Amino acid sequence: MVSAHVNALGVIFPNSYDSLVPELVTDRSMASIPFASRYRMIDFPLSSMVNAGIDNVSIVVRKNYHSLMDHLGNGREWDLTRKNGGLNIVPPFASKAAKMYHGRIEALYSILSFLRSQKEEYVIMSDANVASTIDFKDLIQYHIDTGADVTIAYADRPLSEDTLTNDDPNRDMYYTLELDGQRITDLRIMPRDLGVQHLSMNIYVVSRKLLIAQIEDAYAKGYVYYERDVLLPHIRDWNVQGYAFSGYIALIHSMRSYFDENMRLLDEANAEALFAEPVYTKIRDDTPTRYTNGSIASNAMVADGCVIEGTIENCILFRGVKVEKGAVVRNCILMQGTVVGQNAQMEYIITDKNVTISARQFLKGSASFPVYINKGKVV
């Protein structure tokens, strides 16, 4: 068979790190959090997979997956309506033993028979809290060239203040790597070190056969976490490689980082880096955005379908937002369908979908603490 593509299937875990942004995931998953004016977080890893030629992607959902299913549909916008493979959304299987999965092991166990029946040589796994321009083709080639058992992509960056100060015992774990050359010698769970760390992007490459064996064994032993229970005990006897990713990366691990990572895209160089390769998303058939005669816009990223009659400055506007006459919106993220009434004033506010700010309201958050307004709320 002719193939310019990588010989891999993809697995995305849409609910990992839900616990870090509880407000944003009240009725959605991390994967379906709106990001960068017209996308959802999952669009980034999913598009990276498609751009690498992966046309067999499973999304192993855990909970709150209606918005994600609505977003993904049959996968057509990502060119994933395929006879073989394509998009495969796997909801929790309601059986007598039904329980929501916690770690990756249970999630992968739930698709084990699927994994056994596939033909691809490798599996790429990714979470959905990371928007990056990672080249999965290159990642897999690295995995092959180094003869690795498992390859983990990582980025060199310091741990954020939010990460270091989050004491929630139920929070999702993060990992840093210790390297000897590029070989991983230790996997550190939620360290609190200052300075630049080899922070795991939680993107893994492993051969399908090895993954199946790993999961069968781990599940039988009642293990939960792939990193802690499968990789860590074998970190010295397996060849576990670190793949250094130095491209653009947006990481959502708190409301603050959600705000900052959106705002960072107002720097054109950042936006160009993140969108160097096409990123696919659901089509909404909006009109172009209309700026009326009295409008003022400065330093803003604006999706289609908006009507701007007032002032916007340092803002990210999603599709179909309306800013009425005399309204002044500064340093805000307004999600799809937000309406800002006449002469309202807003600063450092994140509005979720379909929020209405009534006329003459005055709302103010701060750079370190942007105020979030729930989906559908009328203020």
Add this chain to the structure above:
Amino acid sequence: MEKEMIAMLLAGGQGSRLYALTEKLAKPAVPFGGKYRIIDFPLSNCVNSGIDTVGILTQYQPLVLNEYIGNGQPWDLDRLYGGVHVLPPYQKSSGSDWYKGTANAICQNISFIERYHPQYVIILSGDQICKQDYSDFLRFHKEKNAEFSVAVMEVPWEEAPRFGLMVTDEDDRITEFQEKPKNPKSNLASMGIYIFNWDILRRYLLEDDDDPNSENDFGNNIIPNLLRDGRDMYAYHFDGYWKDVGTIHSLWEANMEVLDPENSGINLFDNDWKIYSRNSGMPGHYISPHAQVKDSMITDGCKVHGTVTHSILFAGVTVEEGAIVEDAVIMGQTTIRSGAVVRHCIVAENVVIESDAIVGAMPADGEEGVATIASDVVIGRGAKIGPNAMVRKNVKEGEEEW
């Protein structure tokens, strides 16, 4: 299974009066209104009216149009039975023919229509900007027990001689047809949109096909023949926005009218009658701190650093710092470099206007010149393009074209 009504969309026209804009593509494929092409309007009208089977008759430069239509998915016209089909002229055992006229184009595709056993066929034109509910037109056709109906617009009497006119009685029954007459008896202009009972259309197409002297045209041949035979013919009054964008000036004007939906009557922002199009897939547009944007429409993927006033930017347009864009229609992926001044013009896709170039000018009294730049052209640094210019080739640095 039969379809009540299917649509046949005439999209073969060259649109020769759009000159440089239609050198590489057919008129229905000309971009319009920021993210659309002209053909999106009749196609979206079909879907919004409940018509799920559309044949598109193409002939001139069909490549862009074919690729754009694809499987019809953006218009929800990818159907198991029906959907959208592009119908170019084809070779038959008895030889092949180009479409000789509008009626001949339909006549050569009788077998396509018969696959769906329709009761009615609506004939549409692929070069008009109009939002119209064809189901209301069909309701009229059925109420009148008509065999043929034509959608008409009231036009000012002084302009009536430019149109094909329907003379009607008080019951809207058509008694006479005048093609561009000197002395009009009516001001009801044909919009070129017809509903036929299929059995009647089929009979008159075949009769017309046998007439060696016929031009095989609906207006010149089919309608006069129907009148000759006293068929039940009615005029359906349409009073919404309608524009034949057949000239550079009317295309520019229609785009400007999109910017003023409150007064112009063309409202693309109406969620109850969406116009669908193939999506660019680009991220949201960016307005920099140096930009000034007023009274304009900006589409995904644009980067605006300069001044944009009363203009339409299609997907992926870049306006650099210090550039001025006013009363202009700038099509997809075009770049306008710093210091360039672009006014009262249409700039097609993938054009580069280098620094300090001047394109077009605000019109003086009585003039209506709209400077036009063809796609993929480069206008050199400091070059000057006059308000009536039609630029098809690169213009070198510092040169002028009028």
